[in-house]
Amino acid sequence: MRIMDYTPPKIGPNAQKLIDRDRKVMFGAHTRTREIPLVVDHAKGARVTDVDNKTFLDFGSGFAVVGTGHCHPDVIKAAHEQMQKLIHISGCDFYYDTQVTLAEKLFEITPGDFEKRVYFGSSGVEGISAALKIARYFTRRPRMVSFLGAFHGRTFTGMTLSGSKKIQRAGFAPLIPENYHVPYPYCYHCLFNETYPHCVHKKFRGTPIPYCLSYLTDVVFQRLIDPEDVAIILVEPIQGEGGYIIPPKEFLPALREIADAYGIILAFDEIQCGMGRTGKWFACDHVNVVPDIIVTAKAIASGLPMSATISRAELQDPDLDERAWKSGAHGSTFGGNPVIAAAGIASLRIIEDGLIENAAKIGAHLKNGLNEIMNKHTIIGEVRGLGLMVGLELVKDKKTKENLPDVITHNGRNIKQVITGECFKRGLIIYGAGFNSIRISPPLIITKDDADEALSIINEVITHVEKGLL
Numbered sequence: 060m061r062i063m064d065y066t067p068p069k070i071g072p073n074a075q076k077l078i079d080r081d082r083k084v085m086f087g088a089h090t091r092t093r094e095i096p097l098v099v100d101h102a103k104g105a106r107v108t109d110v111d112n113k114t115f116l117d118f119g120s121g122f123a124v125v126g127t128g129h130c131h132p133d134v135i136k137a138a139h140e141q142m143q144k145l146i147h148i149s150g151c152d153f154y155y156d157t158q159v160t161l162a163e164k165l166f167e168i169t170p171g172d173f174e175k176r177v178y179f180g181s182s183g184v185e186g187i188s189a190a191l192k193i194a195r196y197f198t199r200r201p202r203m204v205s206f207l208g209a210f211h212g213r214t215f216t217g218m219t220l221s222g223s224k225k226i227q228r229a230g231f232a233p234l235i236p237e238n239y240h241v242p243y244p245y246c247y248h249c250l251f252n253e254t255y256p257h258c259v260h261k262k263f264r265g266t267p268i269p270y271c272l273s274y275l276t277d278v279v280f281q282r283l284i285d286p287e288d289v290a291i292i293l294v295e296p297i298q299g300e301g302g303y304i305i306p307p308k309e310f311l312p313a314l315r316e317i318a319d320a321y322g323i324i325l326a327f328d329e330i331q332c333g334m335g336r337t338g339k340w341f342a343c344d345h346v347n348v349v350p351d352i353i354v355t356a357k358a359i360a361s362g363l364p365m366s367a368t369i370s371r372a373e374l375q376d377p378d379l380d381e382r383a384w385k386s387g388a389h390g391s392t393f394g395g396n397p398v399i400a401a402a403g404i405a406s407l408r409i410i411e412d413g414l415i416e417n418a419a420k421i422g423a424h425l426k427n428g429l430n431e432i433m434n435k436h437t438i439i440g441e442v443r444g445l446g447l448m449v450g451l452e453l454v455k456d457k458k459t460k461e462n463l464p465d466v467i468t469h470n471g472r473n474i475k476q477v478i479t480g481e482c483f484k485r486g487l488i489i490y491g492a493g494f495n496s497i498r499i500s501p502p503l504i505i506t507k508d509d510a511d512e513a514l515s516i517i518n519e520v521i522t523h524v525e526k527g528l529l
């Protein structure tokens with residue numbers, strides 16, 4: 060394999076001016092790259108226009124946030140109307156219609172035919188922190204279980220529970236004690252060298268479990284900790300930042316069984332995979348597993364910041380169960396903001412009105428096209444996805460599944476950087492994920508023509524990169 064030539068995308072004059080100003084004011088831990096030097100002026104639907112008047116097809120949606128597309132008119136109208144009435148009063152202390160209406164609507168679409176309660180926060184990780192606080196308070200148990208490859212956010216709770224990349228945790232220790240990371244079923248590169256479906260040869264209380272989960276049941280729960288000390292098992296039904304990894308269908312039912320066996324609260328992080336993206340409201344709907352807590356954020360209000368931590372009612376309501384958190388135990392100033400809740404209500408209406416079906420239909424078309432590209436090339440090992448949450452696994456050789464080297468260009472770039480950079484040069488925005496994956500997460504409004512345009516660019520880029528390497 061050769062080392063290839065690669066030049067990062069050219070930066071326009073207006074873009075360069077803003078990048079230079081930004082360099083002098085913004086925090087150094089940001090994740091901006093030279094591969095996607097996007098300096099945005101405005102955006103509409105699936106298109107983003109930069110300050111030098113170049114337009115891009117956005118298949119990243121601001122990290123799976125603008126599900127209804129950029130600047131959907133109904134979202135703008137709802138937020139604008141609410142802004143003229145009330146912008147802020149503090150939803151944890153006072154009452155107003157939009158947060159109650161949004162809660163009622165969310166209860167209809169989230170899994171579980173039981174009474175529910177919600178805590179609204181302002182970011183994904185705040186929703187995750189609330190899930191942990193609910194579980195610890197209710198169970199009075201200290202321990203947590205989460206997964207390798209998981210991403211749950213950047214606060215101490217988020218870092219503790221995440222297991223995606225060491226850069227996200229290094230330098231910040233000590234984190235919160237008593238979390239145990241266990242393997243996620245990343246079947247393409249199975250840690251145990253098993254293959255699906257042969258790996259499902261064990262059972263837990265009669266329920267089949269993928270072999271990797273026996274690390275939890277037979278190792279962690281036998282040698283390290285008493286499962287009855289565990290408050291929460293937190294899991295992404297599809298891993299996002301970890302590489303758009305879809306677990307086998309046995310995985311979530313097995314987790315449900317394990318959680319029930321020991322009285323552990325099962326929480327799903329649907330921050331990235333929820334809100335219609337996979338062709339159902341929530342990714343867990345594909346296997347009909349109902350969690351005790353579900354956390355959603357990102358697409359919930361089409362780009363305005365909000366998260367919702369929704370649970371069985373008794374976990375959050377001390378009138379129903381005296382173990383639930385009591386008045387004053389939790390809260391936030393901005394959670395459930397009236398304007399953002401109005402945007403959320405509008406977003407749910409738009410998603411309900413055809414976008415879930417569109418995600419399933421265009422997602423299948425996109426996946427077919429990517430499979431055709433994979434079949435013509437050696438460096439795509441797997442195309443995986445549900446709806447418009449589609450990942451590409453990049454490899455040196457798909458027969459051996461050997462990974463590409465960390466550096467594949469003369470100027471020190473890796474495969475994800477080269478592919479996203481070459482796509483950007485051709486007017487398409489997609490991002491990397493995990494160590495060797497590309498994630499494709501367009502707005503749910505995209506058309507077949509949009510998908511075909513992206514496929515044609517991806518095909519050209521993969522052909523170009525492969526030629527450079529082989």
Ligand SMILES: Cc1ncc(COP(=O)(O)O)c(C=O)c1O
Binds near residue numbers: 183185187299328
């Ligand atoms: C699955 C998942 N959980 C949690 C988070 C954290 O969300 P936020 O950045 O809004 O705190 C993210 C963000 O990418 C995510 O993808």
